Amino acid sequence: MTLEQLRIFAAVATQLNMTRASEMLLLSQSAVSAAISALERRHDVKLFDRVGRGIALTPAGAVFLAEAKDILNRAQQAERVLIDLSTLRRGAIQLVASQTVGNYWLPRQLMAFHTAHPEIDLSVEITNSDRVMEWITTGKAELGFIEAPVTIDGLEATQVGTDQMVLIGPRDLGPQIDRATLMRLPWVIREEGSGTRAMLLEFLAHYNLTLSDIRIALVLPSNEAIAxxxxxxxxxxxxxxxxxxxxxxxxxxxxxPSPQPDRALNMVLSTQRHRSSAVQAFVDQIKAAPDVALN
Incomplete structure (x- = not known):
C-alpha cells in the first residue's frame, strides 16, 4: 500500500465518481481505477459497490476511509515539518563552546540569530575545548566554538575572532614579570583539556618554564572560579x-599583558555529518560577521 493509492482511494470515496476523482487528481480514469483494484485485490476486500450508474462505499470502504484520511493528514503534517525545517520556520541547534568564547563572544551571536530566526531553538553547553571537539565528532552537538587549535580528524575550524591572554595577580604584582616571580608565586590554573591551560603552557615556555617549575595552588574548572x-x-x-x-x-x-600573540577563536564543524538548514544559517551569519577581537 502506498500513499498515492491512499490519496486516490480518498478522492474516489469523497467524490463517489471515478471521472471527477481522476480530474481532481490530474490522473487518467484508468490509472485511478487500477489503483482501487490493486488495493482491493491485495487485501481481498471490496471497497466500492456499483449502484446504478454510480458507485458507493461498502461498509469496509467507509471504515477504511477514516483510516486513510488520518494517514494522509499525518503525511501532510510530516511534509509541513520538512518544509518548516528547510525554510527556518522550525528547528533546533545544539551548540557547545569552551568557556571563554562561550561566555563572552557567543552570546551576542546567539541574540543576533534569535532575532533573525525566532522559531529556531538554541541550546548551548559550556565545557572545555577538548570536550567541544569530542561532542562535535560524536554528533552530540552540531556546532562548536573553541579557543584552541583543532586536534581531531574529521573536524574543520574557521577562525571567527581573536583573544588576548593576561596575567592576573595581587595588586603588588610588579609591572615587569620575570622568571623568578613566576616561580615564587602560587598559581591558580585551569584543568587539563581547556584552551586556557594550553595557553598557560605556551606562556611558561616563553620563560623557559614548565608546570613542574611553578607552585600550583589550585586547579579550577572555570574562569570565574579562578578570578x-x-x-x-x-x-x-x-x-x-x-x-x-x-x-x-x-x-x-x-x-x-602576556608576551604571547593573540589566540584564534575557532568555529568547529564536522566534515562527515549533515548540516541542517538551521546550522547552515548560523554558520553563514558567523562567516558574514567581521573578525572581532575580544577587547
Missing amino acids: TAVSDGLGIALMSRLAAGFLGQSPQIAIR
Whole structure:
C-alpha cells in the first residue's frame, strides 16, 4: 500500500465518481481505477459497490476511509515539518563552546540569530575545548566554538575572532614579570583539556618554564572560579583578557599583558555529518560577521 493509492482511494470515496476523482487528481480514469483494484485485490476486500450508474462505499470502504484520511493528514503534517525545517520556520541547534568564547563572544551571536530566526531553538553547553571537539565528532552537538587549535580528524575550524591572554595577580604584582616571580608565586590554573591551560603552557615556555617549575595552588574548572581565587589573594593566573576585564577596576587585582600573540577563536564543524538548514544559517551569519577581537 502506498500513499498515492491512499490519496486516490480518498478522492474516489469523497467524490463517489471515478471521472471527477481522476480530474481532481490530474490522473487518467484508468490509472485511478487500477489503483482501487490493486488495493482491493491485495487485501481481498471490496471497497466500492456499483449502484446504478454510480458507485458507493461498502461498509469496509467507509471504515477504511477514516483510516486513510488520518494517514494522509499525518503525511501532510510530516511534509509541513520538512518544509518548516528547510525554510527556518522550525528547528533546533545544539551548540557547545569552551568557556571563554562561550561566555563572552557567543552570546551576542546567539541574540543576533534569535532575532533573525525566532522559531529556531538554541541550546548551548559550556565545557572545555577538548570536550567541544569530542561532542562535535560524536554528533552530540552540531556546532562548536573553541579557543584552541583543532586536534581531531574529521573536524574543520574557521577562525571567527581573536583573544588576548593576561596575567592576573595581587595588586603588588610588579609591572615587569620575570622568571623568578613566576616561580615564587602560587598559581591558580585551569584543568587539563581547556584552551586556557594550553595557553598557560605556551606562556611558561616563553620563560623557559614548565608546570613542574611553578607552585600550583589550585586547579579550577572555570574562569570565574579562578578570578575569585585570585581576587581572594590565593595566587596568580593566566586567563583571557575579556574574562579578566571585570577585575580591572578592583584595587586588589593587577592585570599584566602576556608576551604571547593573540589566540584564534575557532568555529568547529564536522566534515562527515549533515548540516541542517538551521546550522547552515548560523554558520553563514558567523562567516558574514567581521573578525572581532575580544577587547
